[in-house]
Amino acid sequence: MNRAIAPQTRINSGESAPRKTRARLVWNGLSTFQRIILAGFMVTVFLAAFGPMLAPFPTTLADPMQRLSPPGAKHLFGTDENGIDVLSRLLAAPRTDVTIALVATALSVAVGAALGVFAGYFEGGTRRWLHWASEIGLRFLDILQAFPVFILAMVLVAIRGTGPMNVLFAVAFVNFPVFLRLVRSEVLSLRERPFAEAALAIGNSDLGVCFRHLLPNAWPVVIVQVSVTVGFAILLTAGLSFVGAGVSPPTPELGSMIASGAKFMILGQWWVVMFPGLMLGLIVFTFAMMGEILGRFLEPGHSSTAQSRARSPVTARNRPKAMEPKAGSPNEVLSVSGLVVKPAFGGGRPVLDRVDLHVEQGEILGIVGPPGAGKSVLVRSIMVLLGDKLHHAEGRIAFRGEDLTGLDERALRRILGRDLVPLLANAKEQLNPLVRIGELMVAHIRAHSPCSRRVARQRAADMLGSIGITDAERRLRAYPHELSGGMAQRVCIAISLIHRPALIVADEPTAGLDVTVQRQVLDLMIGLCEETGAAQILATRDLGIVAQYCRRVAVLHEGRIVETGLVEKVLVAPSHPATRALVEAARLQSVPTTLAEATP
């Protein structure tokens, strides 16, 4: 466990700004409730270590004179049937229970995790005997886990006899399958991650992959489970002692204290049983809640990501002047002016800063920029789909002369999906997997132009036919997963064009498609726009798409439009350094070509 936690507490040397320690950062991130839990945990651990020394009276020495005296000034929590101070026994008891539970849990983690890694790593592998070994082991566990845990533990203690050591082994034995299964299922998914393959490729042995790479990544879930299991193990230890199968009196132990006190409950001497019972409940609860807090300590680099990504301040000097739209141009479909979008909470610099754009009828405007420049945010703010984390601070988004930001939801719904439609990346993931293509298209048609289902279905089939999809009827009956990525994007294009929109707002419409398919989809999309007279905004990181398919281009850089103009001008003779960097990168100009050398 230490190995997994230690590196995270190290402070990252690569940063200059003074930083708080990790523990402090985590403490600040906790809620009041979690802080109380953490404090309770500390107290429990402290009691387990030093409890017996704090006891004001001897914990095992009977005093018949003081038998069953009620709580008072001398004995704060009263005394039990042997006349021993309940408070003293209470302070000393956690040592027994917590120690047994901790050691037993450690043992079951060690055995369970080690076997779990092997079971997960070799399951279904090419070496059949290892696969069968893990398979047989797991079936054996199934049998074991079919027994109620408490009964199993009691049987084990009954076979080996009572005493702290045997309780410890019994508790460890009934808990190790939990860790084995947990680690196995984690490893089953971890081993498919590329870093596991990379570990093999650089020459690790199977053991090396298991213990150096897979197990450390499974630790977080194990740690969370450990704290739950420790709580449960305390309960189990106390339970075994309660039924007389565990730690026997006079050793101070919560279970046997409850057992001996239970018979006095009915006689009105409630204090003998109530205080140990409360304590047991609180300890178990504290451990169970600790899991979540521990989980926070175990994310690598969790503390520094936010700070290390601070961006350089933007200077206003790069901002070109003459780019305001000629207001009121008759063919203008969309005109964005002075758009500012800020994070909804906590202020910070704007994500989009005074963005001005205009798109004319039938025009295709490309929006390019490095990652994080705000392309997607711009696309979403045009469709008034910013969500909760961003907020439209100022500016106008005029669609055919109407300010979209001022419209109420009903008016907006009439426009979105009919006159102003989105076209986003990963079409396949955007289609609801449970809805057939036909139903989706019919619903979309009827949402904006009331007609019968039959008519709508016919229109949907015609639409698919017009974009070159043969056997449209079969496609209408298909579910999204039955379509290839290219076909799904074609269906999305068909859906977006059904109502002959005035403007399509596309965000990386061909991301994830193969190049030959991308070419077909783009040809189709641009061709249809020309046919129907729809204008289009096309945000992409691929300058090739812009160069070949767009008329004008706007370059977005750190939330501002730094350059805009005809594609032939901007991409051939860029004036802003950000544009120049984009063009150079797209043309791979800085990459030295190896072709001059002779080929073997």
Place this chain on the structure above:
Amino acid sequence: MTEPLVAVAGLVKRFYINAHDYIGAINGISFRIGRGETLGLVGESGSGKTTVGRCLLRLIEPTEGRIHFEGTDLAGASREQLRALRPRLQIVFQDPLASLNPRRTVRQAVGEPLVLQSSMPSVARGSAVLDMLERVHLGPHHLDCYPVELTTSEQQRVAIARALITRPALVVLDEPTSSLDPAVRSEILTLLAGLQAELGAAYLFISHDLMAVERISHRVAVMYLGHIVEIAPTPEIMSRPRHPYTRALMSAVLSPDPHTRLPPNPVRGEIPSALNPRPECPFLSRCSIRMDDCRNGRPPMLDLGLHHYAACLRAMEAVPAMGEC
């Protein structure tokens, strides 16, 4: 031709679904890579190019075929032989963050191949790690960073440093630039070309990005549905592509120069399923110049001279050079 570094002959990889049905991921391919040479392997998703890289390193088991590498047949090598060869044979993956263990620092990740390989004293190892980091333009302040604390470019450079620290003879670059944005892509390609000049490793550069492949490859092999359909030196294949699929790929490249005219798109449809491949030309369903003979068996690799080979019955026909059509 001198003794090649890698000679792959008749490589086949089938994924069986049941006793009779299988996915033909690789259907018998052969190629060679010379020392210090870069072979670009181009194809779309589903073409089997990534499977070739995995088979070459025996990260998955090939079904048939031989892979000669420095006097050993990798396809038949034992686990111990393979582990001994790992330092000579390395791989860089597509997604840099996913290919690095999130719980190990840069120092641990880059130094690990050395720890595994030899009993090198830790002082020497430390300086070897620093030297390698310098070559990929990272510094000592990156040593104790975790992968999530680095930028994508830095992560990929760490992965490259890890692959090259043992001075391998062959590095499989599996789409190393595909998940990167254009600026980082160009930076990583520059770095890879420079490192090859310094360290002399041969690359198998697997990518669907024809522009990147053209930049850094000496020769290019085009894969389609588990077959190599054309292989030739880069200038030759770029100026005179003979296979219709190669031409389709090239016409799909969207040049960032608006003055370059886009050639007409010669293909329709998408790559078909690789389930139970039939003995016919794999490109048949999408080909615009197919003939009846194309259904009778897979077309053989035709030697077109100048180390140019294409698996198309009509490869010999005069075709206009690219850009003139």
